[in-house]
Amino acid sequence: MEQVKILLAEDDANLGLLLKEYLIAKNYNTTLCEDGDKAYDEFLKNPFDLCIFDIMMPHRDGFTLAKDIRLINSEIPIIFLTAKSMKEDVLEGFKLGADDYMTKPFSMEELLVRIEAVLRRTAGVKPENNQEEFKLGRYTFDAKKQYLVDGDNTIKLTTKESELLKLLCNNVNKVLERNLALKTIWSDDNYFNARSMDVYITKLRKHLKEEPSIEIINVHGKGYKLIM
Amino acid sequence: MEQVKILLAEDDANLGLLLKEYLIAKNYNTTLCEDGDKAYDEFLKNPFDLCIFDIMMPHRDGFTLAKDIRLINSEIPIIFLTAKSMKEDVLEGFKLGADDYMTKPFSMEELLVRIEAVLRRTAGVKPENNQEEFKLGRYTFDAKKQYLVDGDNTIKLTTKESELLKLLCNNVNKVLERNLALKTIWSDDNYFNARSMDVYITKLRKHLKEEPSIEIINVHGKGYKLIM
DNA sequence: ATTATGACTTAACAATCTTTAACACACAAG
DNA sequence: CTTGTGTGTTAAAGATTGTTAAGTCATAAT
Incomplete structure (x- = not known):
């Protein structure tokens, strides 16, 4: 039984830790990075199954981070988390190949079910990992x-x-x-x-x-x- | 590239027609039904690639409709559209295997990009309505x-x-x-x-x-x- | 019209699953 | 040590399910 690995980039330490704890409790192997640069380095170093990025972050914003990562991996699912709900931003996010886009504040449970919805679709790409x-x-x-x-x-x-x-x-x-x-x-x-x-x-x-x-x-x- | 077929269930005639026109203009073969029962019959008659359901509808609400359709086809992507944004409803929707859940009012462009995001992931999943x-x-x-x-x-x-x-x-x-x-x-x-x-x-x-x-x-x- | 056949339902009883109750024991705090 | 709460374990109660067989109904064959 393989654990799903999540790369979480969130500069707000409070929210970041909260999310990380929650996701780990839900059996997702979660790595938290406090800015875009660190997240990028982490992505280069280790393999992940899913990305969750805040948009507004120091050093490298979530959009830029996603763009850079898409150059390396065009398939990995990405979910954006942000306080910005302006239409252009949402559209921009999906144009970068986002799989979902959540506006703060959101409930952790909703994030969880959205993660599961995305993974359900992604898992279909390689349908052998159901071996429990x-x-x-x-x-x-x-x-x-x-x-x-x-x-x-x-x-x-x-x-x-x-x-x-x-x-x-x-x-x-x-x-x-x-x-x-x-x-x-x-x-x-x-x-x-x-x-x-x-x-x-x-x-x-x-x-x-x-x-x-x-x-x-x-x-x-x-x-x-x-x-x- | 075959045209994508969308089953749209929306009882508000204004919004329904607007969405249908818009989706057709974007080259989606869209069928509009004004209640859940009609949508279910339509689903039984023809194969679709994607469902977009309003929650509150006469005769058969969107959740029930989704549940019934999941019995026949557990793979087809479903997007819920609703004025209800209560947490329980969102969670309920995803539990039924929803792929996305949009709260009204939303922009048509956002719906479009979310449709595209869902289809990107489900590409290769052929409509299996008639699979016997x-x-x-x-x-x-x-x-x-x-x-x-x-x-x-x-x-x-x-x-x-x-x-x-x-x-x-x-x-x-x-x-x-x-x-x-x-x-x-x-x-x-x-x-x-x-x-x-x-x-x-x-x-x-x-x-x-x-x-x-x-x-x-x-x-x-x-x-x-x-x-x- | 009568009989035979097959599909489906209802009945009956056995087996299994889950919850609840009961009592014994363990742990932590005062 | 004593007390309150949490846990270990077994058994019984209550509910669901497994299975076989008999009953019911419609239809086809004679």
């Missing part, structure tokens, strides 16, 4: 088919078991926060759903008990962590 | 003739079997929600029809049992998912 398979020690976990395979023994997981294990796998060795998991899988983080989640953690532990190198540990008051 | 043939591993499913072919062995499917399998195929690897399938095939989602649907799922599973790479899995409380 994880190696867990002696086990192989197929999130799509909801199977947990251990040699010749195949355990069929239920939907909830599979969704939860997948979230844990996407955050190996990191804390999967309760409320995030609940909102993602149960769409509501009330007391009863939280207890239900605990029950599923027990179920998963039982399923994985044959492999001592894998453990789901609790982080008190925070959530769970899959370690391996 | 699906490859299911070793099987070939002809939805029109209601045949399921496996080498020299041809199984004749009943109408309901075929309709259900077609819906599943149109949503491969995604959850086909019970109530949507029931509304589409049985036109009513009461308890008995739901049970009938379960019976047909069993029948389909039996028909597809020779191909282990294909499975119809249940998503508890939600619906079924054809995975391959």
Whole structure:
């Protein structure tokens, strides 16, 4: 399971950090740069799947940055973030091959769904990366088919078991926060759903008990962590 | 270069005509429908490359229309146009697989550049309205003739079997929600029809049992998912 | 007209999934 | 240590789904 890499250029440190934290929490590998020059250097050094650029930045504005990057990569999706909502700017942005253009202030959730919409279309370019398979020690976990395979023994997981294990796998060795998991899988983080989640953690532990190198540990008051 | 066909659903006759004229002037073959029902019928009759839907419309609102169309074609790009800018609506729109979401009032030029941005990404996705043939591993499913072919062995499917399998195929690897399938095939989602649907799922599973790479899995409380 | 056939629905019961309840234990703060 | 809250675990309850078979209806064949 490959992580999507996002290059984020935003000179407002507050907004930048906020966005970065949020995107990382949503499992996007996010690199933040505080101006256009730094973002350009970063782009040259590392491969990315998606760009999110503020327009007004020191050293190199978002439009110029996009133009320069388009010279190197004409396919990578670009989303512009800006306080300017003037028509000419929007048009200019799309002329540079933007995939979306969001005017501040915007909600983080809206940015997220727009990112997903763009990636959904971009992913179609290379349609093989849907393989949702994880190696867990002696086990192989197929999130799509909801199977947990251990040699010749195949355990069929239920939907909830599979969704939860997948979230844990996407955050190996990191804390999967309760409320995030609940909102993602149960769409509501009330007391009863939280207890239900605990029950599923027990179920998963039982399923994985044959492999001592894998453990789901609790982080008190925070959530769970899959370690391996 | 074939002309791009746009299905436009907008109940405000003034705005609708204005948009239609504008899009036609920009060389988009545009069909205007004044409500959701007419748009749905039009979609069933002819193949399109892009949908542009108003949200608030008589007979069938834009969201419902999109949901119904997604059952038949899960790939066609959809842009929502609306006066509602509330966060929940935007998120709802994208959850239905929207590609963009524009809040009125907007400039026609901005709509145009956003259309172009969407089409740039979806280029190569041919309109699959009339696609009636699906490859299911070793099987070939002809939805029109209601045949399921496996080498020299041809199984004749009943109408309901075929309709259900077609819906599943149109949503491969995604959850086909019970109530949507029931509304589409049985036109009513009461308890008995739901049970009938379960019976047909069993029948389909039996028909597809020779191909282990294909499975119809249940998503508890939600619906079924054809995975391959 | 009667019978046979096939598609679809309804019934019945088994199996499974998820939630809720109950009680035991662990952790952090005072 | 004690208390309140969070977590581990099991079991039961409640709901959904799997499956087979019988029932219903329309149509075709005799």
